[in-house]
Amino acid sequence: MKIDLSRVAIIARKEFADHLTDRTFLLVLALFGILTLFALERGLASYTNAMEWYVFLLERAARADHLSTSPFTSSPNLPSVLWIFLGVGEKFLLFGPLLAIAVGFDLISGERSTRSLRMLLSRPVYRDEVITGKAVGGAVVLVLASAVPFILALGAVLVAGLTVTPHDAAIVVLCWGATILYLLAYFGVAVAFSAFSEDGGRALAWAMAIFILFSAIVPVVAESSAVSAAGPIPAWPGDNPTPDEVQQYLEERNDRSATYDDVKNTILALSPNGNYETMIKMLGSLHSGGGDGGAVAEEPGLKDVLGRFWQNIVGLVAFPMIFLAVAYVRFMRIDLR
Secondary structure, three states: OOOOOOHHHHHHHHHHHHHOOHEEEEEEEHHHHHHHHHHHHHHHHHHHHHHOOHHHHHHHHHHHHHHHOOOOOOOOOOOOOOHHHHHHHHHHHHHHHHHHHHHOOOOOOOHHHHHHHHHOOOOOOOHHHHHHHHHHHHHHHHHHHHHHHHHHHHHHHHHHOOOOOHHHHHHHHHHHHHHHHHHHHHHHHHHHHHHHHHOHHHHHHHHHHHHHHHHHHHHHHHHHHHHHOOOOOOOOOOOOHHHHHHHHHHHHHHHHHHHHHHHHHHHHOOOHHHHHHHHHHHHHOOOOOOOOOEEOOOOOHHHHHHHHHHHHHHHHHHHHHHHHHHHHHHHHHHOOO
């Protein structure tokens, strides 16, 4: 049996239109837009303050150099406009899943409770076309919704007279792509529970439980497990330590730090929240501000950037794929009698 893409497109367009008129989705989107505006206001204020402090440090360094008493071993780093965009991305970490769940929790259960699903399947359309079209329509809605905050941020940056370099634009696009994968992860969760629940309320409750699990419980488990595995912090060797004792202390501290990071990152890699947060932090460290000595840092290529968090990308892609596959299998076996 071959899927008819034209029928899939028709169902996807209908699903897309339904979400754009759904009150729950519009309410969550409006609340998220308000939060985005607050984040932009704080981000622009923080960037302005950082730029003023940067100029102050440069002037102070210049006066000190003139007097040959410079207290600086290197020039301060230039603040990056990326901070504003990544601040918007950080808002998605906590509130983005609510938007994704609002799109997916009644994707199937809502149709079942209103008995419109039985009417839809009575027409010349196959079940796999229905579930594929509805999933595509919901995903397109999330792509559009996730773009709005970044577009608002771009408008705010341009109105403020700030410059966005091509490198900065590429990082923002990567941040948007990570955000889409993050939203699709919880969209897949919501669709899966929607397929197993007979009404939207149960699907919403289960999806929110998964959100709480990965946003609140998993980080605590990762932290406690990392501390337990790494052991206590090594104690300073005491007064007047020998060079060998200091070297041993530093090695033990580095080993503990490496163990702590490995255990914590391994557990967080199982969570879409952990993967998304890691990617946002890594992208934030790739700005093309000043390096040591005031030189502009070498901008890493796309291959180097993706190589830093390819594991996180795999995790974010695999998470929704698993849940959507479960939803697909369940939907194909639903008894609608």
